[in-house]
Amino acid sequence: MSKEKVRYSEIIPKTKQWPIVQLSRDRKKFIEEVSAESFESLKGITKGRSLREEVEMTIYREKARIRANPWRVDPRDEKPFWNKMQQRLLDSGTMEPAEARKEEEKILMEIIRRYAEEISGNFKKNSYRFARTVVTFGFARLLNATRVKGLTSLFSRQLDLDDKIHIVGETEHIRNLARHGTVVMVPTHFSNLDSILIGWVIQFLGLPAFIYGAGLNLFNIKIFAYFMNSLGAYKVDRRKKNPIYLETLKTYSSMALQRGCHSLFFPGGTRSRSGHIEKRLKLGLLSTTIEAQRILYQKAKDARKASKIFVVPVVINYNFTLEAPALINEHLKRTGQERYYQESDEFSSSYKIATFLFKFFTKGSDISVSIGKGMDILGNYVDDTGNSYDANGNPIDTVDYFISNGQITVDAQREEEYVRILSRRIVEEYHKYNRVFASHLVAFTAFKMIERKNAKLDLYNLLRLPDEDLVLNYEEFKEAFKKLRKKVMKMEKAGKVSVAGHLKKKADQVIKLGVENVGLYHAQRPLIMKNGNIVIQNMNTLYYYHNRMDGYGLENYI
Amino acid sequence: MASKTTSKQPVGVIGAGSFGTAMANLLAEKKNPVLLYARTPERAEKFQRERIASGQKLDDLIEVTNDIEKVTKSCSVIFPIIPSANFRDMMRKMSPFLRPYHILIHGTKGLDLEMAQSEKINPRNPLTREHVKTMSEVIQEESQVVRVGCLAGPNLAREISEKKPAATVVASHFDEVIKMGEQLLKNDRFLIYGSNDLIGIELCGVLKNIIAVGAGTIAGLGLGANASALFISRGLVEMVHIGTALGGNASAFLGLAGVGDLIATAGSNLSRNYTVGYRLAQGEDIDEIINSMEEVAEGIKTIEIIHALSITYKVRCPITETLYKIINKEMDVNDAHKFLMKFPFRAEIDFL
Numbered sequence: 001m002s003k004e005k006v007r008y009s010e011i012i013p014k015t016k017q018w019p020i021v022q023l024s025r026d027r028k029k030f031i032e033e034v035s036a037e038s039f040e041s042l043k044g045i046t047k048g049r050s051l052r053e054e055v056e057m058t059i060y061r062e063k064a065r066i067r068a069n070p071w072r073v074d075p076r077d078e079k080p081f082w083n084k085m086q087q088r089l090l091d092s093g094t095m096e097p098a099e100a101r102k103e104e105e106k107i108l109m110e111i112i113r114r115y116a117e118e119i120s121g122n123f124k125k126n127s128y129r130f131a132r133t134v135v136t137f138g139f140a141r142l143l144n145a146t147r148v149k150g151l152t153s154l155f156s157r158q159l160d161l162d163d164k165i166h167i168v169g170e171t172e173h174i175r176n177l178a179r180h181g182t183v184v185m186v187p188t189h190f191s192n193l194d195s196i197l198i199g200w201v202i203q204f205l206g207l208p209a210f211i212y213g214a215g216l217n218l219f220n221i222k223i224f225a226y227f228m229n230s231l232g233a234y235k236v237d238r239r240k241k242n243p244i245y246l247e248t249l250k251t252y253s254s255m256a257l258q259r260g261c262h263s264l265f266f267p268g269g270t271r272s273r274s275g276h277i278e279k280r281l282k283l284g285l286l287s288t289t290i291e292a293q294r295i296l297y298q299k300a301k302d303a304r305k306a307s308k309i310f311v312v313p314v315v316i317n318y319n320f321t322l323e324a325p326a327l328i329n330e331h332l333k334r335t336g337q338e339r340y341y342q343e344s345d346e347f348s349s350s351y352k353i354a355t356f357l358f359k360f361f362t363k364g365s366d367i368s369v370s371i372g373k374g375m376d377i378l379g380n381y382v383d384d385t386g387n388s389y390d391a392n393g394n395p396i397d398t399v400d401y402f403i404s405n406g407q408i409t410v411d412a413q414r415e416e417e418y419v420r421i422l423s424r425r426i427v428e429e430y431h432k433y434n435r436v437f438a439s440h441l442v443a444f445t446a447f448k449m450i451e452r453k454n455a456k457l458d459l460y461n462l463l464r465l466p467d468e469d470l471v472l473n474y475e476e477f478k479e480a481f482k483k484l485r486k487k488v489m490k491m492e493k494a495g496k497v498s499v500a501g502h503l504k505k506k507a508d509q510v511i512k513l514g515v516e517n518v519g520l521y522h523a524q525r526p527l528i529m530k531n532g533n534i535v536i537q538n539m540n541t542l543y544y545y546h547n548r549m550d551g552y553g554l555e556n557y558i
Numbered sequence: 559m560a561s562k563t564t565s566k567q568p569v570g571v572i573g574a575g576s577f578g579t580a581m582a583n584l585l586a587e588k589k590n591p592v593l594l595y596a597r598t599p600e601r602a603e604k605f606q607r608e609r610i611a612s613g614q615k616l617d618d619l620i621e622v623t624n625d626i627e628k629v630t631k632s633c634s635v636i637f638p639i640i641p642s643a644n645f646r647d648m649m650r651k652m653s654p655f656l657r658p659y660h661i662l663i664h665g666t667k668g669l670d671l672e673m674a675q676s677e678k679i680n681p682r683n684p685l686t687r688e689h690v691k692t693m694s695e696v697i698q699e700e701s702q703v704v705r706v707g708c709l710a711g712p713n714l715a716r717e718i719s720e721k722k723p724a725a726t727v728v729a730s731h732f733d734e735v736i737k738m739g740e741q742l743l744k745n746d747r748f749l750i751y752g753s754n755d756l757i758g759i760e761l762c763g764v765l766k767n768i769i770a771v772g773a774g775t776i777a778g779l780g781l782g783a784n785a786s787a788l789f790i791s792r793g794l795v796e797m798v799h800i801g802t803a804l805g806g807n808a809s810a811f812l813g814l815a816g817v818g819d820l821i822a823t824a825g826s827n828l829s830r831n832y833t834v835g836y837r838l839a840q841g842e843d844i845d846e847i848i849n850s851m852e853e854v855a856e857g858i859k860t861i862e863i864i865h866a867l868s869i870t871y872k873v874r875c876p877i878t879e880t881l882y883k884i885i886n887k888e889m890d891v892n893d894a895h896k897f898l899m900k901f902p903f904r905a906e907i908d909f910l
Contacts, residue, residue: 378658378704390702392653400658401704404734405567405634413733414705420731421704 008206011175018208019182019260020232024121030255031120035113038251042112042244043105051104052089058111058242059086065239073219075118085111108244115248121211121234165197168498169371169433170312171205176384177310177374178207182260184289185210186426187314188278189266191321192218195228198264198314201369211256212264213249213285238270250288257292257309258299267426273331275324275547277315277430281423283416290415290422293377294402303399303408308386311379311422313372313429317500319439319517321544328544332463370433370498378418379425431551435498436488442514443545445481446472446527446536448558463539470536477534480558482507487557497552518545568593569742570633572648573640574605574622575853576612576715577665581637583719584743586617593633597640599624614719630655635663635738637709638693641854642668645693649700656701663707663728663739664693667763668856669863685866687804692760707735708756710763710815712822714829718748725749727815729759751814758806762815765801766823767831767857768864768878769793773824774835775884775891789877789898790824796877800864803871831857838884839891858885876901 015021023030043051062082066074085107092103177183187198195214202210214233219225234256236249257263265285268278293309300306321327373381376398380388388396401418402408449472454462485503492499503510515534519526519541526542528535536542568591571582582594596602596611602624605611611622623629629636630652640648645666656662670691679685691699694706707730718724728739728750736752744750753759772793776786797820798811810816823829827836834855837847848858865882868875880898883889889897 391699394654394702396658396702398658400702403659406659411734417731418704 010206011179012208020209020211023261031116034116034252034255038112038248039109042247055107058244061242071220111244112248115245119234119249119252121232166368170373171371174312174371180386181308181310182257183262184311185264185314186267188316189268189271210262210264253285254288254292273327275544277434283419287419290377290418297399298408309377310374312374313426315370315430315433317368317435324541324544328540368435372429372433379422433498435500437500438503438510438514439518440548443518443542444549445484447542447546448555472534474532483557568633570629570636572638574611578639579611579614580715580718582620583617586619592620593629594620594622595629596622626651627655635661637663639665642666646670646696653701656703658702660703661705661735661738662697662703665709666693669764670696684870686870690863694756705732705735708760710759712819716828723747727751727753727759729753729756731756755807755810758810759815761801761806762810764860765797766820767860770823770829770831771835771857772877772881774832775839778836778839793877796875800873800875803873830855844885
């Protein structure tokens with residue numbers, strides 16, 4: 001406990017110089033640039049559809065969305081706006097072809113501008129400072145109030161948020177990278193809390209504020225909306241899947257990166273429903289890192305000295321995910337199609353968040369945030385000054401990936417492939433930085449033992465096993481657990497996974513710790529110890545927590 | 559686009575075997591200067607002086623060399639066409655000079671086997687896809703190159719050198735690589751097909767060698783065209799099953815690189831693998847055959863590897879298994895065919 005606390009200074013003390021501050025200062029101009037750029041790429045493409053059809057489709061879908069799935073954050077003038085666009089498009093039908101085309105383009109431009117305005121964040125450095133203070137001090141006070149006994153504890157500075165949240169991994173490295181180029185942070189996503197958590201991590205590490213894509217649904221809740229806005233969030237509306245919106249969103253991200261704004265997005269898209277670490281990433285926003293890097297190279301006088309973009313994977317580890325029961329149910333219900341599902345949020349009101357936060361701080365269950373090694377946009381590791389190296393330690397000039405016949409060329413298909421490479425690398429890194437907690441391994445062991453005992457049952461039947469089949473003999477359990485732990489330690493040595501320190505204690509201790517912590521605050525904990533046995537109380541959440549360790553091939557070692 | 563012949567960047571070909579030389583000539587035919595790498599200084603010097611390599615006359619635009627640094631630095635498109643057993647070493651040699659702007663299109667139809675020296679393969683540590691790599695995977699592991707492709711299809715080197723018509727598949731995840739292959743190689747009698755299933759197409763070329771060895775034994779025993787056709791059909795099914803288990807798509811095997819190449823190699827004594835099978839059936843000893851051949855028959859090594867993988871991944875491969883027994887002298891060729899006639903095959907293709 002007496003370990004000296006690390007404190008990070010701000011790498012750019014003057015907020016004025018933060019790219020995000022500069023961006024928000026010319027917000028208007030930036031929106032105009034984004035709109036113009038999106039317009040340029042949109043009026044050309046349209047896969048097999050004419051511009052008219054594209055616009056028509058978008059209007060139709062938007063009107064359908066307004067009817068079927070309205071949200072509180074939606075602006076009031078939505079309906080009239082789309083009606084007007086529809087009318088204008090209709091009217092242009094009788095015009096001369098050339099004129100009609102002009103009108104179509106005008107409508108397109110107006111839609112894009114609306115989207116750009118809507119996406120664009122509204123970063124205010126003063127409220128950033130305020131929000132930051134609230135998060136840091138407020139939470140710290142709360143933490144002290146609940147952990148340190150006595151009334152005066154409310155003013156105690158004994159415990160800080162970083163006692164609760166452990167930031168491990170390449171912290172100095174990411175600070176260095178932020179000095180040498182533009183950082184894109186890509187964390188895993190398990191809980192709605194992640195957004196705020198990462199916001200805190202960023203400021204704790206002394207990094208300038210990041211812009212980040214946050215689900216518009218979060219803005220439904222006022223308290224979140226306030227924090228998000230002031231932390232530099234821009235809005236991503238997952239209800240809108242039309243090409244015009246997506247292109248505008250991507251352009252926004254790409255151009256912000258080109259301006260040197262550090263960015264953050266959850267490449268998994270949404271929270272992991274199953275509890276698995278992300279295996280497939282959404283390639284849309286990820287592709288903007290590659291596009292932005294290429295454009296930076298194209299625009300630089302000397303491409304070999306152009307500013308670089310660094311991708312930093314981050315893995316967040318919890319013993320407990322508040323939303324787990326709902327998430328896993330959703331996962332199990334859904335047959336893999338995520339077309340038009342309604343977000344049913346546990347975080348649907350400020351009250352619920354407050355309760356959660358209270359629970360979170362009053363009961364001791366720690367969180368660890370692992371900062372990964374920085375990579376270039378092809379997933380090659382970079383050193384502290386941002387130079388890329390291949391697996392054999394030879395330097396790589398990243399610009400060479402865009403060169404063909406001695407020149408930087410634009411090849412959309414090539415870049416699509418590069419996104420896939422990058423996404424595979426991020427997933428690899430996630431698995432490497434995934435920190436095994438006792439609770440994860442205990443859940444995994446228990447689930448696999450049940451699975452083995454009922455080899456003939458499929459998952460859904462397994463989840464419906466009667467209570468009497470959900471008791472595991474402690475000695476058998478311990479044996480299996482030890483085998484798995486041995487394998488996990490081996491994997492750690494090979495650099496395939498990370499391990500929390502507590503996992504190295506005596507087996508009995510670790511198991512106890514694991515059982516006590518897995519899914520700690522659920523109404524029904526997944527595992528308990530009873531009469532010297534391990535008893536499973538809730539198969540669904542057990543399955544959820546077990547999934548965290550899935551994908552390493554561990555089941556072969558039980 | 560009138561005359562752009564001056565100072566054209568040369569194209570590299572690594573390996574002056576029969577297929578490598580044939581490709582070098584095809585490249586030169588389209589007015590590309592070619593740097594052809596031969597494995598020893600002596601060979602390079604000899605080929606360069608005599609203007610003949612692997613029995614083929616060399617086009618004037620071809621320069622033979624043993625300087626790998628020169629080839630790698632002066633060419634941004636390179637075709638490595640060397641035996642799989644030497645492939646990884648070669649890539650390691652080239653690696654310091656290779657950059658992400660390079661495009662590599664290989665023409666090697668074999669697999670790479672790599673494991674730690676102390677590592678033993680046994681039931682507790684089975685051979686897996688971790689140990690076995692296709693050539694495109696080797697290139698990516700050993701160098702910074704990502705724009706990788708392969709050549710596969712009915713490409714018997716002798717026939718190409720005799721200027722008979724043929725076609726090849728250029729497979730790559732990158733359209734620009736396919737386009738580059740087409741731009742460099744395509745001519746009136748040499749067609750280029752493109753495919754994005756790189757692994758699938760590589761596996762076609764690799765796996766068909768097994769069937770070619772087997773088809774050779776049928777011919778060597780004089781069992782006739784019916785038996786041969788039966789064997790090839792069964793062979794194709796086996797290729798698909800193991801090929802999909804190793805990461806290819808079934809459809810690749812039904813195209814030019816699969817069926818097409820299979821028909822060519824499993825019916826021609828110009829094929830080295832077919833010849834191995836033929837001579838086995840004639841009663842020759844496997845070691846003798848290997849020693850007497852000028853170039854490597856990839857099929858033999860492939861049989862060993864695929865046999866082990868089929869056990870690991872629990873894919874029934876009766877043909878591979880039988881051939882494995884033949885080359886390890888556990889079964890003679892006659893018994894092998896009697897066994898195969900009795901074996902209850904999954905009769906038809908049922909996976910489409």
